[in-house]
Amino acid sequence: MSANENLCAAEIRVILDKQRAACLANEPWTAEQRCELIDRAIGLLVDYQGEIIEALAADFGHRSPDFSRLFDVLGPLASLKYTKAKIAEWMKPDQRATDRGEAWVQYQPLGVVGILTAWNFPGNMVFNGLAGALAAGNRVMIKVSEYNPKTSELLARMFRSVYAEDEVAIITGGPEVGQAFSSQPFDHLLFTGASSIGKHVMRAAAENLVPVTLELGGKSPAIISRSADLKTAVSKIITGKLHNAGQICLAPDYVFVPEELQDAFVATVKEVVAKLYPTLLENPDYTSVINARHFERLNEYLDQARNADVELIELNPANEDFSGQPHHKIVPTLLRDPGDELLVMQDEIFGPLLPFKPYKDFAEVVAYINSRPRPLGLYYFGNDATEESFVLNRTTSGGVTLNDVLRHGGVETLPFGGVGHSGMGSYHGFDGFRTFSHGKSVLRAADGPDLMRPPYGEQMRQIVGSLIKR
Structure with a gap:
């Protein structure tokens, strides 16, 4: 002790x-x-x-x-x-x-x-x-x-x-x-x-x-622009998300994906996870959830989403059986467009679960982010200067990393902190x-006349009067 x-x-x-x-x-x-x-x-x-x-x-x-x-x-x-x-x-x-x-x-x-x-x-x-x-x-x-x-x-x-x-x-x-x-x-x-x-x-x-x-902390969004390289964006998002099994305050909490790229996004995530973590249960690089309480919390998110008919996409390249394990490892899981009323979209996830949401117009992405508490981090992937400026000027977050995740938090010359709810x-x-x-x-005051000390005289009035002007 x-x-x-x-x-x-x-x-x-x-x-x-x-x-x-x-x-x-x-x-x-x-x-x-x-x-x-x-x-x-x-x-x-x-x-x-x-x-x-x-x-x-x-x-x-x-x-x-x-x-x-x-x-x-x-x-x-x-x-x-x-x-x-x-x-x-x-x-x-x-x-x-x-x-x-x-x-x-x-x-x-x-x-x-x-x-x-x-x-x-x-x-x-x-x-x-x-x-x-x-x-x-x-x-x-x-x-x-x-x-x-x-x-x-x-x-x-x-x-x-x-x-x-x-x-x-x-x-x-x-x-x-x-x-x-x-x-x-x-x-x-x-x-x-x-x-x-x-x-x-x-x-x-x-x-x-x-x-x-x-x-x-808070729910830090990642945005994949139509101008982004999808494979590069997904690789960086998934790498950051699965660091420490998602138990990072700056981890991307949900991802915006163009509506026409939903299936390509899922396929690319599967490919990236299989390369990063060909196995999970005995993989020394894949971290366990900290304890039973948080393990149960994350599984409750999945159960609630499953009962709401949300499509859950498990990322388990070797199809391993996680039951009976000695630790609290969780299969990384994508959740396709879960409703905002679900806990996985309300709470900071702090685990290897990643919701993704489709969008048609870029403005609706910013409107959605601004309708929610201000996040600790925000991530934009793309090469569209107009979109990038729109995100930076019209959203408020603790910090931003462009074309990557997490990294602004490790730059010693930048302040690290949140804003509002984060x-x-x-x-x-x-x-x-x-x-x-x-x-x-x-x-250290300079020598000279002190106009603020009474008795006030005509000289003071003239000096003050001459200074009060447009």
Whole structure:
């Protein structure tokens, strides 16, 4: 059992108070100190990479070791290295123009940052959030998911080996610990997870006026234009969709396909899946659904769609029997034009199920997207500049990747976050540094007459009068 498991709110507050006291008792960390703190995180990823991969496989039942190494080790490692290289530059005062003296914005640490992570990419989320928070000079408390008990226990052990509790603390435990964590008076709170939980986190944070950054996911649409190469578009959509068995906040959740290309789309998907995953059950690259609860949820979506006479197209190249398996693998499945009232079109899927919808006119695609909550990601495949501009200008989403999926989320120079139902605020790179900093306005006033100081005289009236004009 982890040292921090099942902490109550009062015990979590003790750690927060310890971190805040350490923050207030010392000068803000210098660029060199922040780099050294990030170096420790880099060392953890390198030294524990094998154990991280094993823990993730144990938590998922089965997860591709190569996928874990790419996205939960190499991905956050690259983010930490990029952040370390930029810290000194980001910390420089931001000079602002004024005729009233010398003005600048000074970035200073907020204090103690709380981070609530999800289960689908625990290594990535922990270290990416940590990168921005440490770059800004904050102490950090991280609540890891109870859905990854092995990984969470490992992370707690790893962090305790290189960080003092008043620098970075890992908190483990179930939903009640998460609730206690989100009710703490942090200086900022970053949450990644479902919109339904995000509402509770925001409500709890509001009691202490804690500013929040919420990354909530949502139903990210992909659009295949008539101008697209169908094979290329399908290959990228399916590759992205089946990464981590669809358990990615940015995974394409449904696809728009020109009405005359429906059958060609299905045939191409089958061809692509057979090449990527000739078998599924024992394939080391095909990940299991995280647990029985989510396995049952996904099967309920399929049962509801089947009862509504929706055509389900299983993508099972080797015709394997999935019953009696030791894990929770699900056959990738296409759903042809399911009704909007079905749960698979209402909820974020977070699994290897992919609805596709026909369209005749391109404008109806944008109208449909705009009639629903704003998504975290949006994907357009095509080579029509007019359509591309129409999508970019007339839809609102957290981010967009053109002619691919997911990739904008991994660009360190772009902010990552949602909008509306898919979240608020952003982090990654400089945007993460700014999110976890206070940009303090500073003015060194110039010498000269002060027109705002009474008693007001004729000279002031003449000067003010001369300035009030069109």
